[in-house]
Amino acid sequence: MQRIVASDFETTATPPALGEDELHLWLFERPPGLSPRAMSALAHAELGRLLGAYAGNTEPPALARDTHGKPFALDGGHPHFNLSHGGERIALAFARRHAVGVDVETAHRRAAPLDLATRFFAGDEARALSGIDDAEALHAAFVDLWTCKEAVLKALGRGLAFGLDRLRFELDRDGPRALAEIAAEAGHVSDWHVARFDAGGAHAGAVAWRGDALRVRAFRAGARL
Template identity: 35%
Template sequence: MSGLAAPARDVLPAATAEAGVWLLAESQVEPLAAAAPPEEVLSDDERDRVARLRGPGARRRGLGARLLARLLLARYAGVRPSVLSFATRWHGRPELSPNPWRLRFNLSHSEGLIACVVTSEVPCGVDVQRPVGQDVLHHLAMALSEPEAARLSVLRPGPPQARVLVDTWTVKEAYTKALGVGLRYGFEHLTVEGLPDGPVSLHDARVRHAEDRPWRFRLDHLPTGHSLAVAVRRPGPAPYPIVVRQFMDSPHISLEGVAL
């Protein structure tokens, strides 16, 4: 549950060296769009999709997510953001196509915050959730496995239970998004372990237990109140850290270095 990493270099870290997680505050979407105009960065289809979203908040977050993904992927690939193209895979997951750089990415947004994770070839998923009301907590509780429900029952009702519920859901979302299957996978087959104090791991009853081990998880409680979870399938025995940074405040990212 550690805090955000302090950037230590003035160049973008290689996607082969780490899973880079980048956060964009919703309040920063308009300044970002002013610096990187959507008509110069996004495709016509992307702008149309954003325009069709209901409500100004949804449109703002949708625009921020698409700008964030294109600008990040362009910097990792060393190309102009506008030349990137995407294809929709199973369950609506977008991927670069063509993708000679072998980059993988995943997006999530919740009111107030947008997140994007980028890796090289490695399956990855990210989910961000803001604090929710009692009606939503009841819905989240229906997705618990039996061991999770038993552990939750011994926690004090109120904020402790609510935090564990949201964290459990967020980790499961990140994992199933990394798999590319989404909510249809059946969250009751997944058991998140290590909550409330970590370290976090996950057991998937649908696979052999030995296959759980290559997955690495990171869970953060952000100053904004959001829970952030990242799931990465480790490429091998070498360390592959998950590093979280702020997009607009990081020296790794300079819009002056992006050829629009």
């Protein structure tokens, strides 16, 4: 599985041309004192700004939602996209010909990760997590796995309603290593690509897509108010 580390992020506010063989990942930090509601508004403002820029427009496009609730641009010329915000981070992903999914989560400790894994994850995943003795390492592995699963489900367009247990990742000491199984209706495992990214500041993230291999370019920009 590809890993995108902090040094891979380019610093810019203006998106370069998005090639058909590329996926662009954007990461923003929450400005100090911003409320959760304002954070959500900022995420959608940045989404509109970048969608407009990728289409060569100054105005954001009108958006609609499909039958499963995934948003898309109504008019042509705009790339596929996905958005996530969690903790102090906003993540956005764009691709020309591929549906994409992205998830970013705070890595601050939550209660009972093994209970959640047993309830929602595949049995092999829960058993692998149960073998991690260190509480901090267990929590980090749980969050990494969650982001990988949610990114795939968002790229699929079904979200959590599809079932977190209907796809399984292989895990090692560093967390999720590869997608090992997925329900037949979601295609073959070999069709899927997942990249984990370093979101910094005790956050974890992952981006996923189905289809051809793409070059992932990562960008970090100061959030705009």
